[in-house]
Amino acid sequence: MQTYRAPVEDFRFILHDVLKVDNYRNLPSFEELAPDLISAIFQEGAKFCEEQLLPLNASADAEGCRYEDGEVKTPSGFKEAYETYIQGGWTGLASDPEYGGQGLPRVIAGCIGEMMMSANLSFSTYPGLSTGAVEAIHNHGSEQQKTTYLPNLISGKWGGTMNLTEPHCGTDLGLMRTKAEPQSDDTYSITGTKIFITSGEHDLTENIVHLVLAKVPGGPPGIRGVSLFIVPKFLVTDGDALGERNGVRCGSIEHKMGINGSATCVMNYEDATGYLLGGEHKGMRAMFTMMNAARLAVGIQGLALSETAYQSAAAYAKERRQGRALSGAKEPDEAADPIIVHPDIRRMLMSMRAFNEGARALAMWVGLHLDFSTVHPDERTRQDSEDLVALLTPVIKAYFTDYGFEAVNMGLQCFGGAGYIQETGMEQLVRDARISQVYEGANGIQALDLVGRKLPAHMGRSLRQFFHPVDQFIQKHAGDEDMRPYVAPLAKSFGRLQQATLWIGEQGLSDPDQAAAAASDYLRLMGLVALGFMWARIVETARQKLDEDVDNREFYEAKLVTGRFFMERMLPDTSSLLSKLTSGAANVMALDAAAF
């Protein structure tokens, strides 16, 4: 059985105590955010996820989506849950109040997003894709486009999608063939086939607003000739009334390893009417707005499923009895001890837990800076925050989903043979989690983005936004004996990250293959240091709270133990990563392609 209770106490601890969000009440969108209001939002969100979404998770997996003659039926219960969801106003949590959104900080919406993904990843993909469409139209649309599409997307009455991939072109979007012919009425006629379109067709909303990348004939070759178009399933006439069916049809849905409740569609565009979003040939810029948000969200999927796997495995480990504690029977009156007494089960549970809590803190720290990057009044602060977010977005996407996948597998492993049986729900978590490593840019692409784009950008400006606070933290605690078990390993690993950065900078200049061969290990090294930094901050905070908030001592003491586990049993990977990535590209590239 999948077990999930939203970790509300942890969200609140990170938000108020670690990130001290209450210090920012003077910022737009943070003003009304009293701790009580935040608690109420979290509790309502938790209730919805635990009571409405979680019970549909296994059944939706078994049932899947059904395709018939261009229409897609979502699994039983999704329609009702979606109704409740939009009535609760959850779709527009962080959207612009001008168009009906609630204008809350994104860091809050991110927490609710994590809960939803934990409870039912497939369901979360429907509103999740709409959020991206809202951002793209909000940032790049004309006033008319905004008033036409945003209110219904934000209310959840309509859904949104992103259409990038074609059969022969995934990562390499320059190969795109979908065409957009300009028409006399300023619209474009879109023709082509898109694949892997999440929520491309479904029965949850009355209209679906597709954002489609296509090439206007005669434009520049490759990626520079790509433009972005709004292509609604039903054309919108007067106000928001629905008119004619547009020339876009779902041709089929994919049979996948997991997220069976999420419709992954082949979309056929045939003379569909499209409206240019942003300028001609400026499609990639607009698309990046959506992609960056989507990449952060996908990273959180890794964490979210790891949380459910952790909770499920912990519940099972406290209940299932096999063998005896090596240090002597813990419950001698029973036939056997619960398996949580065994160190190897503990090692897996602690690994998952240390990852989850550290990753959550990192995601929320970056989420806060995502808010700063748009709402902070100081331009320099906005830029600094944007740099930090840009740097850590690929790290969160790839490290969270790679380790998240390892973690859900540890969850399954705690169940032994029973984990392999569909009934326990653990294998579903593994199948569902696996997609997060391949979509929104496979993780190898994230690593290239980090090493090839984010590191060198603006002479390393982004990197400084991360290195500087880590460095400051280490210096601040240099003489603190109590913090030494945390700060010393962090400092050591940070040193390795600096060394790796230098190596890549030097070697990559003369031979880009050197940087590319190092990229994935480098990304993971940075992910580990980032979690190490968050754990050190968590521990610093927990040590203060131990005295201030004596009623919750156990919560803070657990943080000290878990932080220690992270430093001693997870962070050491930085040593082998440094060694591997500085071994050079020759061992990777020396074989002739024909020898494979």
Place this chain on the structure above:
Amino acid sequence: MQTYRAPVEDFRFILHDVLKVDNYRNLPSFEELAPDLISAIFQEGAKFCEEQLLPLNASADAEGCRYEDGEVKTPSGFKEAYETYIQGGWTGLASDPEYGGQGLPRVIAGCIGEMMMSANLSFSTYPGLSTGAVEAIHNHGSEQQKTTYLPNLISGKWGGTMNLTEPHCGTDLGLMRTKAEPQSDDTYSITGTKIFITSGEHDLTENIVHLVLAKVPGGPPGIRGVSLFIVPKFLVTDGDALGERNGVRCGSIEHKMGINGSATCVMNYEDATGYLLGGEHKGMRAMFTMMNAARLAVGIQGLALSETAYQSAAAYAKERRQGRALSGAKEPDEAADPIIVHPDIRRMLMSMRAFNEGARALAMWVGLHLDFSTVHPDERTRQDSEDLVALLTPVIKAYFTDYGFEAVNMGLQCFGGAGYIQETGMEQLVRDARISQVYEGANGIQALDLVGRKLPAHMGRSLRQFFHPVDQFIQKHAGDEDMRPYVAPLAKSFGRLQQATLWIGEQGLSDPDQAAAAASDYLRLMGLVALGFMWARIVETARQKLDEDVDNREFYEAKLVTGRFFMERMLPDTSSLLSKLTSGAANVMALDAAAF
């Protein structure tokens, strides 16, 4: 599409050149083993696996097994393939000629086993379980039991199973409830429920011989009171004629994550007639014969699926075009380069390849010693070989399946989003591979077996059988400059393994939790050193062959490159593993169970 061609050239290289099996032609079962005969066996086996089994792999996954009223139908094509299989005499390849087997060395049967698992893991589980039953009856049965059951099991006319697990007892077999009441005619009446019984019921053979663990009332408590029984589905009357249906029925089959073509059965025993195998209360000893062979076989499953994943991913990477090589377009006339030009794709392919070839050599080295342990005329050599096999069995089971799972996931990753779609077959490999980490003793149990049983046994005698040849190899090549890039990393990692061994020996004495908390990391450390050792031997051999066998230079040169990759990009993990495992049990055990 799954791509698989049996790596016959690699099998032959390891067998003849690395392990120098032709030096042992004086040993029983090796006598007739001319290189030509071995080649012919490999080629015939390869043909069967590639042409008969591989084409059924995806269809069997989609179709699964069907349960109806106590009967199980295997997927379409399995019956015909099984007919061909037994007609080819493959079931009895390494079995005793006295009972119709072919008496070939097990190391040869192991290679054929790897091929079968690569091509169709589900299919391989049917004859695979019979092999275990043959060994148990051969080693522990009475003369009458042997003549009654062995010929038909060895010919494949009948199948065999292992029945250990019950709903409340998996790892902890002492909790077993299945009862065996002695009857007046020297038989026993068996009653109880067994779960997770691979091949417990199916339509491939006319009879199924179940080996069932049960407790004779009044025996010692716990595991010491367990006995093993032969319980045939149909009682055997005159000679091998089938008589009455026995009181054993399949109650249902499990719905699993993968290996859908393999029937995983709930078996209900109700007053079934059983025949004691070995002595009363000596069931575990007899069962261990089967379990050790099964654990080695399961380890090879990890390698086998990794091989298929590697070949499939390599084929895709040479075909799929996205982007350009960073060092400049490799095929400028095409719209894009094949993705094998990208270092991160190479890194994954090389990781899989380096694991596969190293693991294959290790499995075959241990397989050879498994032969020595039974057929060698020198008692001391038999004992030494048995010790080596005992030590490395849990390492092969756990490390091969853990890394094998990582490797099939790299295979999927090379396909990007397409890997998540059922059509490409990559996600099936991931689902199929996942079971190998949980069955035949979950991998955490293997680690405990290594650290708690194998290390201390006979004052470390087993360990010496592994440490001694590694040490000798390192010393032999101490001054060899050409071998330094291989021997230096091996020596460093071997030093770490020795350090870890000492630490566990010292700490484990005073606190068994220390050893148990270190066990999984220690096992992996030993697995890496063992592969490092095999790679150093492979390279040593390949360097000699480069001059002797100039027509195949490319094969040997690829070994030098791949060996280097292993040393520089995989073996460094030994450094972080040592650091983690010596961090002590406190970080794992400190939290109260209620805090999880």
